[in-house]
Amino acid sequence: MTFRSRLPALLGIAHPILQGGMSWASSCAALPLAVSRAGALGVIAAGPMRPDDLVAAIRAVRAGTDNPFAVNVPLYNKRSAEFLDIAEAERVPVLIASQGGPKALPRFRAIGTKWLHVVASPLHAAKAEAAGVDAVIAVGGEAGGHPAPDEVSAMVLVRAVVKAVSIPVIGAGGVADGAGIAAMFALGAEGAQLGTRFLMTREATVHAAYKDRVRAAGIGDTTLVGRGGLPIRQLRNAFSAQVDASERAGMPAAELDALIKSRSLKDAALDGDVDWGKVEAGQSAGLIDDLPGAEELVHRLVAETEAARMRLVA
Template identity: 40%
Template sequence: MMNKITQLFNIQYPVIQAGMIWASGYKLASAVSNAGGLGIIGAGSMYPDVLREHIRKCKKATDKPFAVNVPMLYPNIEVIITIIVEEGVKIVFTSAGNPKTWTAFLKEKGITVVHVVSSVKFALKAQDAGVDAVVAEGFEAGGHNGREETTTFTLIPMVKEKLTVPLIAAGGIATGRGMLAAMVLGADGVQIGSRFLASVESSSHEKFKQMVVELQDGDTHLTLKELAPVRLIKNKFFHDVVALYATSPTPDALKALLGRARAKKGMFEGDLEEGELEIGQIAGLINDIKPAGDILRDIIADFEIAKREALELL
């Protein structure tokens, strides 16, 4: 399946596994890459020495391309970038920050750079910064999200109209049919998070994975916009947030409730009541936990079936 994205990353399928905190270590990244997609190590939940270890283990687990995702709002960013360069990582996805900060530096080192955005405005800023591709992520996505609340189906064609670099769609995509829909709207590839979180190789806690499988539509909500918008499962912590909002809290009060390491407590340690549980709206369509390679092959098979069915409509 040759197109701009497969050529840019030298991969078989235009499917990228999102760099998710507490989910996407080297096991998941290498499994997706070995199956023909682009696996991503999520640096957001890793101390620098842990990131270096995962990069080295990923190199041993696959001879295919893989990437590292770097949320630029996290501390130790300079150290993380240094490790990426020292370890010879060839592809970097940046997010949650100004793409001008690191794009030129990384490209000077021969690294392909992709930036994640949630609006046309920031897609253009990323393109002007010199990125090689843009991920446009809709409101449906899990984890930290954009403030605009623009859905994927409206965001992708609006970004496509303005952009000249390759475009990757994200947010609410977990099947081949969703992949086809995104590409019909103008995307050159797709980035998928929630579906790969519910995989054998995901480093998230098994109790969290099982909870994802059991979710229905309406079980997630975007909140904490005063800090950094995040889509959460409606557990006890979420309802504590809702109760606090009823008091018209200050950002400091929200920060105090959030505390430290709450996402780790929920997603990695399995505290389903007090943890911050991040997942996308598409979780209502995820019904099982299976190997990442099987997930990718299912997506591609579904894509081919949907493509044939779409041709019958013409």
């Protein structure tokens, strides 16, 4: 890929493409290993993992490739301190922190681990830069999982974050192919992170019914559940319709919160309950209609990005 980027030198990767850390979908070794083998950055999502399983996954990725990989730790998670201890003890090459401030950064600096920080606003990005993080990942409102709470689109957010910091910015939200990656570079980002696209690979560990729903979805088939708090972007289903109806009917906030928490990503990802579970996916679900292997996908993304670049200059 011929776009200018500091990320290959910073992280030791061939291609400035990140597989987004995705609870359940990449809480394993298979997907991150395949992505890192192909020269992009594979990311183990620690969120729902048992500590022993996280250690085993880190060791399995390391056994399968000499290329760098990352562990994603959502800092609000009740086990985040334990996950950070494991990442430090295992000396992971890259740590990706989301949903919180970069407090544990000095420990990782000391062992040479690179720290990437997920941000949802230019202010948050500037604070992360001042704290000394190596790069920020700006995730726009189109994204699956927890997008920017104020719903600002990647088109606007990534541009604003690029203007706010001088460290490398990785753009995320709505990117499903090389055209989307090239768009992030056009905005001034030096790399792109893709979640939903990598969820739709053979290695991603979500139920087949989940992948079928994402494949069938159009670009307008996602919705935000839990606006006003920590919203989740998921496919519209019976559960999201129940939440919408309850909101419209004026359900008291505490009851609504309990309703939203009564269903989980696990229900959909592990048990295949795609009607009542949280089928987290981004708007880019509507751009995706196949299920390649993750290595093949990385190679395809690299070729598509180059083709998009050529289209712009020819």
